[in-house]
Amino acid sequence: MMRLLLLALASLTLAGCAALDPYAQAPVAQRLQRDDALGDCARLFRANDALIDAAGTRDALAPRVAGFPYLRVDRALATLADAADAGPSLARQWYAALALLDDDSRRIELGNAGSDDVAVVAPLAVCRRLLARADQEEAASLREAAQVPDDYSSAMRAWGLYPLTRHAFAAGIRRWQRETVDEFTAYGDDDPARHRRQRYIVGGPQNMVPTLRQLPELGLPVVSPSALASLVARHAPTLEIETAGDDDRPGALVWRREPRRLQVGVDVDEPVLYVRTGHTRLGGRWLLQLTYAVWFAARPRQQAMDLLAGRLDGLLWRVTLDADGTALVYDTIHPCGCYHLFLPTERVRARPQVKGIEEGLFVVQTLRSPAANERVVLRLAAATHYLQRAETEMEGNDDDKAIVLSLRDDDQLRSLPLPDGGTRSAFAPDGLIAGSERLERFYFWPMGIASAGQMRQWGRHATAFVGRRHFDDPTLFDRYFEHPP
Template sequence: MRRLTSFLVCLALIAQGCATQTLYPESSLETEDAACLRWLENIDAKLAEHNLEDAGTVRIAGFPHLRIDRFLASLSNRAMTDQNAFAQWLENLRRLDEKARQPEFANLPAVHKSALMSELPQGESFGQGVRRCGKRLANLNLKDPGHQRMLLQRAKVPDAYQTWKRAAGAYALTQYAAAVGIERLHRKLNESFQQPLAQQPVQGRLIQYAAPQTTSLAAADIAAILRPAYDNPLAIPSLPPAQLQRLFERFAPLWEIDTRNDNDKIGAVMLDAEGQPRIDTAKPAVYTRHAFTRWHGKTLLQLVYQIWLPAREKTGLFDLYGGPLDSIIWRVTLSPEGSPIAFDSMHGCGCYYLLFPGPGYRAIAPKDGEEPVLSPMSMPEIPSDKRLLLRLATRTHYLQQLAVVPDSPDHTARRYAWQESEQLRSMPLQDDAWRSLFGADGIINASRRAERFLFWPFGIASPGAMRQWGTHAIAFIGRRHFDDPLLLEKLLARE
């Protein structure tokens, strides 16, 4: 498998090299442009050699200074028709590459980092080099209509499904068996939402995890924050970190977990001396990122909260779903008017997707006939002096119930620290070495589950394993992704 992977990587590099030569003939480049091009290609070659490419965003063949995600790919049509919009779109692609290269570079062996740094002007940092070279090459793209046409053709993100597995596994037939299992699982998950919070069964003791600080903001206050953030050609809400943090604090949920042992405690993600992940439950943490989705012509801001737990404890030798590491992701999608239109969640494997429409919205059946979505309840208004409580089950960590509670957690609640999800792309080991939590395919190999041997015919790589943002397939039937910018348009409607 390693030899096959290396062979495919080599083919990809050859293909990218050919594409690059076609776009940037040496004779047409200034000396500094050519040096930048070679430098970025050298970096990519070293990353491929050590299998250290970051899977969170996608490289674009022939454009080593650019990367793309599903949201930006969805804006390519708009970028095609407006030069100012194209310039902003191009800059966002460049920033995605710059953001990914920093952790990738940190994860390289020291000898390669030194060699790559020696190619830069004296005194220039790696980040400065990436920014300078990226901007120079992007400027070439901006001036050349041929580059723009080629970029728009190639600015696509492949889905997270492996079609060959579906063909080999007789997906056309096995999907009907899966539909029965999904319906049974949805009934099971929905049962707990029919019971009030006070009547939920408790097997251990309830432990609450509260934000270190919360902010009281009404919808009008949030709308005032968001309004100027839309003032750009693509109308993508762009907020400074301080204002973004205020929104995270406003909607930070209170996590309440039925706790039997340490596997039910949240903590900070660490790597041991061998590079294997572990969760330090003595340091509770919630990892955040912001994202964007599209809603009937508008771009909406999304707040993403993620917790990590040591394991989904196995019930026995034949438990296919248990194993090391578990994670829950909670997402809030905000309208420009400052109110949530939806909340949704999943586990870090892309499993157990749940949708909770905001006030004035309702869940609808997918029109494409693909896998049904479980929407156990609609959400009420959450006043600025209230907080949303998420109750999680012991062992499985299933989301059992939601409740709006006063913004004054019990005095026994543990305060968690805010952490940025981006830091998981490069984490310290011993001897000044760094590694990503995720493999080059976006999967945490240490979290692999035995269920992968059962569910492989549905085309998802290593079902049940925890994975990186941007690689979450969330349906066995059909093709559906958590970061699909049109996901909510397909699953949600106004009442």
């Protein structure tokens, strides 16, 4: 009972933090008081945000910038803020990226609310341009404010006596790491589950081009649509999944009307591999990343009191690419942000890490960077969907027995069709998928992660229970690896 009480108090603290009003800070707070075009525009955005919040369609991918709620920021753009300070031209391009992020997010939010017609969207674009001219005088304040809030709750950690309890959690993490290395080793020489595996491939020229941010003046690499489609197809992994039932068959996320409510489920008749682009810093350069996501209907219960079981499960597989399009590092998590593993290639080396209690670089296996005619194969366990091993093999091996995966833009999950018409994000305004909660949240909350084990949206993946680490942090790889010339 005491645990539930503490969790409720921590949740209230989180809710209070999430409810901070981005219109309460300068300069927008002052503009709201003005009786001119700037004041009208500030009030227009505030009214628009009230409509979105009333409809419950707020998108958690990128938060609004406090004091500048007509702009949004993610961790990559926050990292680029210092580069934007190098000159007026760079500052304008960075600002334009913040504005575009808000425009894209707001269109999705309004579309899910059924209010994305031209009469609503067009005035917002006009006002954003007007506010941009005024923002030139607030450049320093904007760079300081354009930060992504931490996905850890200091309040939950305080309630959970984190300085003390983290030691027990750290011991559990070290035990899991040893067990994971043992499993990868066991599956290295032989595959005991090979006769129970179903193979999935990305077959044929699908030419899928995911959304890509291109800011060459600020250092982000330029990639043409055709080149990007080629890279997506080239680096898409082949999956070999130990299959005990439908919960081990990958599919598309869909909204379904179930007996008591609408819920997000998985359509296994549509085998899908979702793709997202991103960027990281490594060796003083910005590099392209491709993240592939596969979803399952559930992690089925393995025992009477299974803390980790629940609706929905999956795997995210990320490829960090060199400038020539070859793989440098692989890493992976589940959609809850759990089980962060690194699989570097021979083209990088790990930096020496400071020993301590916090979770750091966990290399579970090295993997040879595949040639153009080779592909990475991932072996996944039944039920848990844990990655058991990754291998590099020639394309075409056993592909005649494989099921073909369709490639889709991961951003489609922000606006899925509803059974009765309209659209809705798979993710709630807090970035979590409702109905995918795990019992482990009642035990892991002292580590400061809201609803540990629950499936969550890109940008909301905290990947360390002890310490602080985010999957989309573009400085992560520079801390862990170096790229020899």
